[in-house]
Amino acid sequence: MARNFKEMKEADYPICAISLETTLLNKTGTWRIFRPRYENKLPPCQDACPAGEDIQRYIYLASKRDYEEGYRTILERNPFPAITGRVCFHPCEDACNRKEYDEPIGIHNIERFLGDYGLKNVEKKEKRKKPEEKRRVAIIGSGPAGLACAYYLSREGIGVEVFEKERLPGGLLRTGIPAYRLPKNILDKEIEKLEKNGVKFITNTTFGKDLTLDVLLEKFSAVFLAIGAQKERDLEIPQEEQKGVLEGIAFLRSVNLGKGVHLGKRVLVIGGGNTAVDCARVAKRLGRITTLLYRRTKQEMPASPEEVAEAEKEGVKIEFLIAPVKVLLTRQKTVKGLECLRMKLGAPDSSGRRRPIPIKGSNFTIPADTIIKAIGEVVELESIPAELEKTEWGIKTDIWGNTNKKNILAGGDCVTGPRTVVAAIAAGRRTAEKIRFDLGMKEKLSDEDKREPVRFAQLNTFYFEKQPQVKMPQIEKRGRETFKEINLGYKEEELLTEAGRCFSCGVCNRCDNCYVFCPDLSVKKLEDGYEFDYDYCKGCGICAAECPRSAITMYPEGEI
Amino acid sequence: MKLEAITGTKKVVTGNHAVSYGVLLSRAQVIAAYPITPQTQIVELLSEFCATGLLKAKFIKVESEHSAMSACVGAAISGVRAFTATSAHGLALMHEMLHWAVGARLPIVVANVNRAMGPGWSVWTDQNDSLSQRDVGMIQLYCESNQEVLDTVIQAFKIGEKVLLPVMVILDAFVLSHTSEPVDIPSQEMVDNFLPPYKPQHYLNIEHPASYGGLTNPDHYFEIRIKIEMAHRAALKVAEEVDKEFQEKFGRGYGLVEPVNCDDAKVIIVTSGTITGTAREVIDKERRKGRKVGLLKIRLFRPTPRERIREILTRAEKIAVIDRNISFGHSGIFAQEIKSILYNEPRRPPIFNFIIGLGGRDVRPEDIEEIIDYVFKKDQPTEDFTLRGVRL
Numbered sequence: 001m002a003r004n005f006k007e008m009k010e011a012d013y014p015i016c017a018i019s020l021e022t023t024l025l026n027k028t029g030t031w032r033i034f035r036p037r038y039e040n041k042l043p044p045c046q047d048a049c050p051a052g053e054d055i056q057r058y059i060y061l062a063s064k065r066d067y068e069e070g071y072r073t074i075l076e077r078n079p080f081p082a083i084t085g086r087v088c089f090h091p092c093e094d095a096c097n098r099k100e101y102d103e104p105i106g107i108h109n110i111e112r113f114l115g116d117y118g119l120k121n122v123e124k125k126e127k128r129k130k131p132e133e134k135r136r137v138a139i140i141g142s143g144p145a146g147l148a149c150a151y152y153l154s155r156e157g158i159g160v161e162v163f164e165k166e167r168l169p170g171g172l173l174r175t176g177i178p179a180y181r182l183p184k185n186i187l188d189k190e191i192e193k194l195e196k197n198g199v200k201f202i203t204n205t206t207f208g209k210d211l212t213l214d215v216l217l218e219k220f221s222a223v224f225l226a227i228g229a230q231k232e233r234d235l236e237i238p239q240e241e242q243k244g245v246l247e248g249i250a251f252l253r254s255v256n257l258g259k260g261v262h263l264g265k266r267v268l269v270i271g272g273g274n275t276a277v278d279c280a281r282v283a284k285r286l287g288r289i290t291t292l293l294y295r296r297t298k299q300e301m302p303a304s305p306e307e308v309a310e311a312e313k314e315g316v317k318i319e320f321l322i323a324p325v326k327v328l329l330t331r332q333k334t335v336k337g338l339e340c341l342r343m344k345l346g347a348p349d350s351s352g353r354r355r356p357i358p359i360k361g362s363n364f365t366i367p368a369d370t371i372i373k374a375i376g377e378v379v380e381l382e383s384i385p386a387e388l389e390k391t392e393w394g395i396k397t398d399i400w401g402n403t404n405k406k407n408i409l410a411g412g413d414c415v416t417g418p419r420t421v422v423a424a425i426a427a428g429r430r431t432a433e434k435i436r437f438d439l440g441m442k443e444k445l446s447d448e449d450k451r452e453p454v455r456f457a458q459l460n461t462f463y464f465e466k467q468p469q470v471k472m473p474q475i476e477k478r479g480r481e482t483f484k485e486i487n488l489g490y491k492e493e494e495l496l497t498e499a500g501r502c503f504s505c506g507v508c509n510r511c512d513n514c515y516v517f518c519p520d521l522s523v524k525k526l527e528d529g530y531e532f533d534y535d536y537c538k539g540c541g542i543c544a545a546e547c548p549r550s551a552i553t554m555y556p557e558g559e560i
Numbered sequence: 561m562k563l564e565a566i567t568g569t570k571k572v573v574t575g576n577h578a579v580s581y582g583v584l585l586s587r588a589q590v591i592a593a594y595p596i597t598p599q600t601q602i603v604e605l606l607s608e609f610c611a612t613g614l615l616k617a618k619f620i621k622v623e624s625e626h627s628a629m630s631a632c633v634g635a636a637i638s639g640v641r642a643f644t645a646t647s648a649h650g651l652a653l654m655h656e657m658l659h660w661a662v663g664a665r666l667p668i669v670v671a672n673v674n675r676a677m678g679p680g681w682s683v684w685t686d687q688n689d690s691l692s693q694r695d696v697g698m699i700q701l702y703c704e705s706n707q708e709v710l711d712t713v714i715q716a717f718k719i720g721e722k723v724l725l726p727v728m729v730i731l732d733a734f735v736l737s738h739t740s741e742p743v744d745i746p747s748q749e750m751v752d753n754f755l756p757p758y759k760p761q762h763y764l765n766i767e768h769p770a771s772y773g774g775l776t777n778p779d780h781y782f783e784i785r786i787k788i789e790m791a792h793r794a795a796l797k798v799a800e801e802v803d804k805e806f807q808e809k810f811g812r813g814y815g816l817v818e819p820v821n822c823d824d825a826k827v828i829i830v831t832s833g834t835i836t837g838t839a840r841e842v843i844d845k846e847r848r849k850g851r852k853v854g855l856l857k858i859r860l861f862r863p864t865p866r867e868r869i870r871e872i873l874t875r876a877e878k879i880a881v882i883d884r885n886i887s888f889g890h891s892g893i894f895a896q897e898i899k900s901i902l903y904n905e906p907r908r909p910p911i912f913n914f915i916i917g918l919g920g921r922d923v924r925p926e927d928i929e930e931i932i933d934y935v936f937k938k939d940q941p942t943e944d945f946t947l948r949g950v951r952l
Contacts, residue, residue, distance in 0.1 A: 013783050015724060015791075016665045017776040018762065020769075 684920020
């Protein structure tokens with residue numbers, strides 16, 4: 001072909017415009033007024049998780065069958081996924097963007113799978129540091145806050161001793177949560193992890209009685225108080241101090257520890273929270289005719305709706321808009337019933353829920369042999385050493401758990417009042433970080449993640465098929481008269497289906513949409529992601545628009 | 561469903577399905593189309609052919625006709641046989657990519673069902689949709705019957721692939737598209753014997769990287785455009801040869817134009833599409849009455865067989881061009897074309913132009929009789945065009 005067009009003859013001309021030169025000479029990136037950037041954002045599940053678990057990442061790893069790495073990912077923020085996967089009330093799922101589309105991801109079910117996988121397959125190959133003799137930390141209380149703190153200290157080689165007043169460690173995980181939700185062998189295995197890290201558990205030792213702060217401070221570099229909130233609130237009605245009136249947490253403790261407890265034939269449980277529902281389900285399992293009384297309606301119940309539904313399924317009768325007035329006794333001073341008052345709902349109160357208002361003259365009697373009160377727990381303020389500053393509901397600390405006394409830290413329910421297992425774990429982990437910082441083992445305390453989570457409207461859901469959540473397989477109604485675990489756990493296939501539903505909000509999971517759609521071939525694949533070739537990217541924004549998960553952000557040129 | 565069971569036989573099919581059978585037998589490799597009344601059945605049947613594996617083609621669903629043609633362009637430039645079908649607004653939306661197909665010299669076949677443009681919204685026939693695409697550089701063939709539709713589709717691939725131009729096969733909405741006629745559906749063997757697999761001269765090939773359709777500066781553009789014109793001139797001959805070969809192999813031919821009783825005709829009427837069929841009947845009747853009327857059917861509109869048209873029409877005393885279309889502010893489009901072809905001839909018969917049947921209004925034999933009466937009575941047209949059957 002003649003190169004000089006003046007010499008070109010008809011036969012020299014191609015039939016259409018064909019160029020054999022490279023088009024790379026034309027650097028179209030100079031046309032750009034917007035610049036795309038790969039920018040992972042905060043998924044709403046992670047934002048909602050009190051422990052800040054990197055949920056997107058472990059679901060992604062699970063979907064790739066990398067269960068070990070998935071398990072380790074959880075351990076960075078929560079040492080006990082086999083526990084939380086069973087008992088956490090999963091605020092992550094309430095925040096899951098997928099709920100706007102069909103149903104949220106069954107995050108806790110995935111967490112449980114990975115937790116169980118880790119206990120079975122990963123823990124045995126963990127390399128462990130030998131605990132230091134020099135730097136040692138005392139932890140009071142072996143509930144979730146104490147255990148989490150012990151984990152994050154011990155895995156860095158810090159010597160830890162955990163003091164527990166009961167015979168076995170676990171705190172509320174052991175004494176408060178019934179076995180059909182959290183089997184004892186799972187709890188034992190999670191605690192075993194700590195023992196393998198060299199954590200010493202000193203049980204049957206009560207803080208304040210067998211131990212004092214001064215003694216501890218002599219022996220240990222720091223003390224972490226994680227004593228929980230286990231005192232049941234009173235109903236403040238006449239005759240509630242009788243033998244046949246039990247406290248919810250105490251009742252659960254007796255059953256969970258296998259201590260004898262006297263229950264009549266007809267049991268009334270008073271309250272609408274998770275403790276109340278646990279008490280009712282336990283009483284039902286013990287063969288009692290069980291009724292739960294709540295002074296508002298189902299909508300206002302603070303208990304997890306799933307737990308309430310299970311209780312009803314198991315035959316617990318729930319009566320709403322009823323408040324106790326007086327415990328009724330026989331001549332022998334045994335409980336024979338409860339005088340109650342009907343309620344109606346008024347205007348919303350400070351909690352945003354509608355306030356129950358008594359209906360005058362609506363008094364009536366419910367016959368009962370045992371009454372269990374479970375209207376909420378409080379911290380036993382008397383058990384807190386006098387030298388520590390207190391708030392209305394517990395020990396006063398800053399966000400890192402520092403009390404007013406040097407080297408004494410506190411966290412969990414004893415600081416916040418009754419919260420959740422995962423909140424206690426988060427507090428334990430945070431405190432461990434602070435202790436490591438104080439011990440000079442960490443240069444800087446980590447910053448709070450202040451990013452805005454990705455919202456549903458920011459996603460491009462065109463690329464997702466509607467698909468319901470994979471339901472957790474459960475044992476049938478038969479078998480629920482025992483304390484056998486109800487939830488059976490996902491099988492691998494179910495896990496993979498559920499993990500595959502995750503939108504991966506805000507986080508690139510290498511779906512290739514940007515790579516496929518870029519009209520300028522300016523998306524380059526790297527081993528672990530992509531990069532833009534800004535020499536040619538015209539800034540059209542198609543990549544950002546077609547990214548299903550909002551992992552690409554467009555910035556005006558020159559702003560970044 | 562077996563291919564042998566549905567081909568090599570006579571079947572009663574609609575014009576739309578005649579297109580589908582033509583495409584099936586032509587072994588198209590990529591079909592990309594968007595549905596639009598009255599074209600939908602064409603791709604409906606083709607999608608079934610693809611789904612059942614009768615036709616080993618990639619069927620690409622798209623979100624618009626612009627995308628349909630873009631997909632065909634992409635397919636054709638990679639060296640495969642591509643087909644799409646559309647109508648009216650769909651064709652209008654395709655407009656930009658029609659230019660692309662021509663400029664990149666891609667022998668894509670497009671079936672267009674002639675439908676009137678809206679608004680007022682219409683699904684019925686007239687020719688303004690395809691005639692609006694007159695100047696993009698596609699070959700255009702107007703069909704009279706369902707048999708001709710099927711045969712023309714097969715011919716279109718062969719013509720297009722020889723001269724490297726896209727080809728539009730045009731059929732009237734409903735009069736053909738939704739009307740069933742007996743159609744001889746050839747066997748695959750016969751069609752294979754006529755239409756060899758497409759062997760592209762140039763195509764995207766990663767072994768020999770090249771970019772197509774890039775910036776072309778004034779030093780080269782003109783020459784490349786004129787190559788399109790040269791291809792059109794070649795297409796006249798190619799189309800004639802292809803039709804002749806088809807005639808030999810299938811026993812049916814259509815010519816580029818078809819003169820009927822023109823040798824001794826005083827008046828020749830010029831038609832296209834299904835009006836031709838109606839006019840044939842009328843001509844026979846007029847001849848029996850002793851009036852010397854002839855008919856010229858224009859089948860190949862682009863490239864225009866100018867020589868042939870001159871040869872036939874200069875012999876007549878008067879010419880009547882029937883247009884089922886209108887170029888607003890001027891006249892019927894076929895009439896303009898005929899006039900321009902004859903203008904430099906020493907003998908120029910007067911040309912009457914009739915505009916009729918827009919938006920699918922029936923064109924009856926009586927209408928054509930009236931046109932013939934009118935032309936016989938007058939020596940010269942007294943207006944640029946005459947409207948027939950309009951209540952204004």
